[in-house]
Amino acid sequence: MSGADAGPGPATQPVDGPLDCPACGESAAPGSRFCEGCGTPLRTAAQVPLVIDPDPPAAESGSGPGSGTTAPTAPASDPATAARPCVRCGGAVADDGYCTECGEPAASERDHWSEIPATWVAGVCDRGIRHSRNEDAMALHASADAGATGFAALVVCDGVSAAPDSDVASLAAATAARDALARGGPGGAEPVTGTLSARMGSWSALVASSSQVANDAILATVGEMADRDNPPSCTFVAAVVDGPLVVVGWVGDSRVYWVPDDGDARQLSVDDSWAQEMIAQGIPRADAENAPQAHAITRWLGPDAPDPAARTAATVPEGPGWVLVCSDGLWNYCSPADDMATLVRATQEAVGTQPGANGPDPADLAGALVRWANAQGGRDNITVALARFAPAAGTPDENASASTR
Amino acid sequence: MAEFSAEVYQNEFLSDGATDVHAIVTVTCTGAGTAGAESGGGVAEIIMVDTSGSMSGRNIEAAKHAASVAVDQILDGTWFAIIGGSHVANRAFPYPNARVAMVQMEPGARAEAKRAISMMTPGGGTAMSTWLRLADQLFETLPRSTQRHAILLTDGKNESEPRANLSSAVRDVTGHFQCDARGVGSRWQVDELREISTALIGTVDLIADPSQIAADFEALMRASMARGVASAELRVWAPQGSTVLFVRQVAPTVEDLTTRRSEAGPLTGGYPTGSWGDESRDYHVAVRVASKPVGSEQLAARVQLAVNGEVVSSGLVKAKWSADEALTTRISPEVAHYTGQTELATAIQEGLAAKASGDEATATVKLGRAVQLAQETGNDEATSRLRRVVDIDDEEHGTVRLKRNTSTLDEMALDTASTKTTRVRR
Structure with a gap:
C-alpha cells in the first residue's frame, strides 16, 4: 500500500494511510495491510468510496454471504469479484486461484467469513480442512451496546453433508431466521417488550417460529431440489440475548453453551441426535458420542423435515460470560460443557484483551476457536458465534431461570 | 506468433506426513516460425x-x-x-x-x-x-x-x-x-x-x-x-518456506538445471532454456513443502515459461494430503518413467567411467542396473547400445557380463547418448 512511508503515529488519519479496521475498530499502524487485531484487510482513505449515510443501521450484519437483505457495510468489498487476500498468510491471491506467498488455495467468501455486528457479538464460519465445501452457515444481529438493553440474535445452521446442496439450504435458513428474530429486537417491526417473564414467553415463541421461517426459506430456495430423494437440509440453532435474558432454540445437533467467566458451564441446547437418545437411556456420553451413528440427527430442517419447530430453553445467567453458538465442527473436539469452558477460558487467555477494550474481543476469540478446531484436524465445517454477556450491575427484578423444553 | 502450453503430470495426493512433491511438466511450443522472423535480424x-x-x-x-x-x-x-x-x-x-x-x-x-x-x-x-x-x-x-x-x-x-x-x-x-x-x-x-x-x-x-x-x-x-523464439526462461515458483529439491530437463535429454537458478522474482527461480522451435520439452520439478493435515490442499509450484520476461504459459503443481492409500500410493507413470531415465543416464556414465579406470566390479553392477532401467523404461535404443558393451544374462534383474575387446566407438556412442531419453508412452 502506498501509505508505507507515512509518518509515525499521526494524530489524524492521513489520506493515504490505512483507515482504522472496519471490522473491529482497532487503530491501524501506518503501512499495515491487515488489522493487527482481527486480520481484516485494511484500506486507505483514498480507496474507500465516500458513502454518505445519514442514518447508518445501529446493527449491521457484517459482510457475509447472508447479508443480502441488510445494508452492506461501507468497507465490505464486493465478495464476488474482489480478490481476497490469502486466508492463511494474508498474501495476494493470483489469478490461478492460489496464494502467491504460501500456495494456499483461495478461499471463497462462502468458505470462510466473519460477521461482527457489534463489538460484543461476532462469529466465524469456516470450511475446516477435510470437507471440500462449507455447508455451515451463520447469521448474526446485534445492537451496538451490550448490557441491560443489549440485544443479539445468533443463528447457526449446519448443512447435512450427505444431502447435496445443503450449503444453499443452511445459508437461506440462517439468514431468514436471523431476520425473523431481529423483528422482535429493539427497532424491529414487532419489538418484544414487557416483564422479564413475559419476554421469556414471547422470545420462546418467536425462536420456535423462527425455525419454521427458516424451513420455509429453505423450501423457497431449493426449488426443484426438494423433490430429490435426499433433499438439501440442515440443522438449526439460535440464541437470543435480550438484556439479562438468553433464549435458545434448536433443531438437530448444533449447540449453544453458556460459559460463565466463573462457575460451571452448561450446554443450553439438547441435541436431537442418536447419541443424545442413547445418553438419555443411560449410555455414557463418551461412548454414545463416539459410536459410528452418533451423528445421526433425529430432527432437521428441509423439505423432508419431520418437525421444523425448534425446541427452546430460556435462562437468566448469573454474572458475565459467553453465549457460544457452534456447529459440531467445534464441539466434536470438546463436547462436555466443562471441557468447552476450559477451552474457551484458555483460548481467551491466549488471545488476550485489546488495549482500550472493555473485555475480550469476541471476533478474536471466535477466530482462535476456529483455528483450534482446525488444528485438531478440521474434520468438519466449523462455525463459532459468540455474544459477550455482561448484564448491567444490579440484578434484575425477576431473577428467575426457566426452561420450556 | 509462437504459442506455448504447459501440461502437468503428477500424483498430487500425499500421505499424512509426506513432504515431497514431484511433477513432470511438458512445455510445448508451436508456431515458432523461423529464426530472426520476430527479432528482426538479431x-x-x-x-x-x-x-x-x-x-x-x-x-x-x-x-x-x-x-x-x-x-x-x-x-x-x-x-x-x-x-x-x-x-x-x-x-x-x-x-x-x-x-x-x-x-x-x-x-x-x-x-x-x-x-x-x-x-x-x-x-x-x-x-x-x-x-x-x-x-x-x-x-x-x-x-x-x-x-x-x-x-x-x-x-x-x-x-x-x-x-x-x-x-x-x-x-x-x-x-x-x-x-x-x-x-x-x-x-x-x-x-x-x-x-x-x-x-x-x-x-x-x-x-x-x-x-x-x-x-x-x-x-x-x-x-x-527453425528456432523462432530467441530465448526463454523456465520459472519455478515455490511457496514460502519450501525448498526446490531439483529442476531437471528430462526430455529430449537429461540436463540438471538446479544449479543454474537465478532469482526471477519473489519465491521464483529462473532457469535458462535457450531458444525454441516447434518442439516439446519435459521438465521434472521436485519441491519439498511442510507437511499439512490430511484434507489440506496447497500449491507446491507454479512452473512457467517466460519469453522476454513475460510469462507465456503456466502449469500448477499441487499437493493434497489424503488418508486414502488408494490415492496416495499411486505413482505417476510420467514421474516414474523420467526418474528411471535419469538414473539410467547416471548408471551408464558411472559404469563406463568405472570400466575405464579398471574397476570391473563397479562397472558390471552399474551397467547391469542400466540394462535393467533401459528395459523398465522402454528405452530400446539404450538397450541396443548397451548390448555392444555388455553381454546380458538377465535383462529383468540386470545381470550382465562385461564384453571383452569392445570397440571404443561403441563405448563412446553409449556415453554420448546416455542422456537421451525416450518419451513416456501415454
Missing part, C-alpha cells in the same frame, strides 16, 4: 571447425564439405562467421584482414565463405578454449543480436592446454551463446564436449564416420534456423 551463427594436424586427410575434407553445407542452410540476413581452430583460433571468414568480425548472409557472402572454407588447412594442436573465446568475441561485436548459436566440430582431445583452461572458458562464455558440439571418430573426449554442450545449452553427439558430418551439420543448422 540472429548470429558461428561454425567452429577443428583444423589441428590430426584432422589431415579424410576428416578435414569432410569437415570442410560439411561447413559448406551448413553455410547453405544459413538464412539470408543472419550474421555469421567461420572459425578454424587448432592450438589457436583463427577467423577464416570474414577473412582475417576484413574490418568486420561478422557479416550478414547474402548470396555473395555465401560464395565467398565457401571459398574461405576451401582454403582451410590442417596443422597444430588443439586448445578449444581459444575457439570458444574467439567465438565469444565475434558475437560480442553484435550486441543487439538476441539469438546466438554455434557448432563446434573436433576429432581429438583438447591436448594443447590444461583442462582448467577449457572449463574456465566455458564458464566465461556461458549465457552468451548456445553451442552444439560434435566429435568425429573415436579419439575425442566425451566429457570435454559434454561440458561445453551442457553449459551452452546445446547437444553433444558422436559422428562415427567423417562422411556423416555434412548430414549432421545440415540438420543442426536447419534446426537452429
Whole structure:
C-alpha cells in the first residue's frame, strides 16, 4: 500500500494511510495491510468510496454471504469479484486461484467469513480442512451496546453433508431466521417488550417460529431440489440475548453453551441426535458420542423435515460470560460443557484483551476457536458465534431461570 | 506468433506426513516460425571447425564439405562467421584482414565463405578454449543480436592446454551463446564436449564416420534456423518456506538445471532454456513443502515459461494430503518413467567411467542396473547400445557380463547418448 512511508503515529488519519479496521475498530499502524487485531484487510482513505449515510443501521450484519437483505457495510468489498487476500498468510491471491506467498488455495467468501455486528457479538464460519465445501452457515444481529438493553440474535445452521446442496439450504435458513428474530429486537417491526417473564414467553415463541421461517426459506430456495430423494437440509440453532435474558432454540445437533467467566458451564441446547437418545437411556456420553451413528440427527430442517419447530430453553445467567453458538465442527473436539469452558477460558487467555477494550474481543476469540478446531484436524465445517454477556450491575427484578423444553 | 502450453503430470495426493512433491511438466511450443522472423535480424551463427594436424586427410575434407553445407542452410540476413581452430583460433571468414568480425548472409557472402572454407588447412594442436573465446568475441561485436548459436566440430582431445583452461572458458562464455558440439571418430573426449554442450545449452553427439558430418551439420543448422523464439526462461515458483529439491530437463535429454537458478522474482527461480522451435520439452520439478493435515490442499509450484520476461504459459503443481492409500500410493507413470531415465543416464556414465579406470566390479553392477532401467523404461535404443558393451544374462534383474575387446566407438556412442531419453508412452 502506498501509505508505507507515512509518518509515525499521526494524530489524524492521513489520506493515504490505512483507515482504522472496519471490522473491529482497532487503530491501524501506518503501512499495515491487515488489522493487527482481527486480520481484516485494511484500506486507505483514498480507496474507500465516500458513502454518505445519514442514518447508518445501529446493527449491521457484517459482510457475509447472508447479508443480502441488510445494508452492506461501507468497507465490505464486493465478495464476488474482489480478490481476497490469502486466508492463511494474508498474501495476494493470483489469478490461478492460489496464494502467491504460501500456495494456499483461495478461499471463497462462502468458505470462510466473519460477521461482527457489534463489538460484543461476532462469529466465524469456516470450511475446516477435510470437507471440500462449507455447508455451515451463520447469521448474526446485534445492537451496538451490550448490557441491560443489549440485544443479539445468533443463528447457526449446519448443512447435512450427505444431502447435496445443503450449503444453499443452511445459508437461506440462517439468514431468514436471523431476520425473523431481529423483528422482535429493539427497532424491529414487532419489538418484544414487557416483564422479564413475559419476554421469556414471547422470545420462546418467536425462536420456535423462527425455525419454521427458516424451513420455509429453505423450501423457497431449493426449488426443484426438494423433490430429490435426499433433499438439501440442515440443522438449526439460535440464541437470543435480550438484556439479562438468553433464549435458545434448536433443531438437530448444533449447540449453544453458556460459559460463565466463573462457575460451571452448561450446554443450553439438547441435541436431537442418536447419541443424545442413547445418553438419555443411560449410555455414557463418551461412548454414545463416539459410536459410528452418533451423528445421526433425529430432527432437521428441509423439505423432508419431520418437525421444523425448534425446541427452546430460556435462562437468566448469573454474572458475565459467553453465549457460544457452534456447529459440531467445534464441539466434536470438546463436547462436555466443562471441557468447552476450559477451552474457551484458555483460548481467551491466549488471545488476550485489546488495549482500550472493555473485555475480550469476541471476533478474536471466535477466530482462535476456529483455528483450534482446525488444528485438531478440521474434520468438519466449523462455525463459532459468540455474544459477550455482561448484564448491567444490579440484578434484575425477576431473577428467575426457566426452561420450556 | 509462437504459442506455448504447459501440461502437468503428477500424483498430487500425499500421505499424512509426506513432504515431497514431484511433477513432470511438458512445455510445448508451436508456431515458432523461423529464426530472426520476430527479432528482426538479431540472429548470429558461428561454425567452429577443428583444423589441428590430426584432422589431415579424410576428416578435414569432410569437415570442410560439411561447413559448406551448413553455410547453405544459413538464412539470408543472419550474421555469421567461420572459425578454424587448432592450438589457436583463427577467423577464416570474414577473412582475417576484413574490418568486420561478422557479416550478414547474402548470396555473395555465401560464395565467398565457401571459398574461405576451401582454403582451410590442417596443422597444430588443439586448445578449444581459444575457439570458444574467439567465438565469444565475434558475437560480442553484435550486441543487439538476441539469438546466438554455434557448432563446434573436433576429432581429438583438447591436448594443447590444461583442462582448467577449457572449463574456465566455458564458464566465461556461458549465457552468451548456445553451442552444439560434435566429435568425429573415436579419439575425442566425451566429457570435454559434454561440458561445453551442457553449459551452452546445446547437444553433444558422436559422428562415427567423417562422411556423416555434412548430414549432421545440415540438420543442426536447419534446426537452429527453425528456432523462432530467441530465448526463454523456465520459472519455478515455490511457496514460502519450501525448498526446490531439483529442476531437471528430462526430455529430449537429461540436463540438471538446479544449479543454474537465478532469482526471477519473489519465491521464483529462473532457469535458462535457450531458444525454441516447434518442439516439446519435459521438465521434472521436485519441491519439498511442510507437511499439512490430511484434507489440506496447497500449491507446491507454479512452473512457467517466460519469453522476454513475460510469462507465456503456466502449469500448477499441487499437493493434497489424503488418508486414502488408494490415492496416495499411486505413482505417476510420467514421474516414474523420467526418474528411471535419469538414473539410467547416471548408471551408464558411472559404469563406463568405472570400466575405464579398471574397476570391473563397479562397472558390471552399474551397467547391469542400466540394462535393467533401459528395459523398465522402454528405452530400446539404450538397450541396443548397451548390448555392444555388455553381454546380458538377465535383462529383468540386470545381470550382465562385461564384453571383452569392445570397440571404443561403441563405448563412446553409449556415453554420448546416455542422456537421451525416450518419451513416456501415454
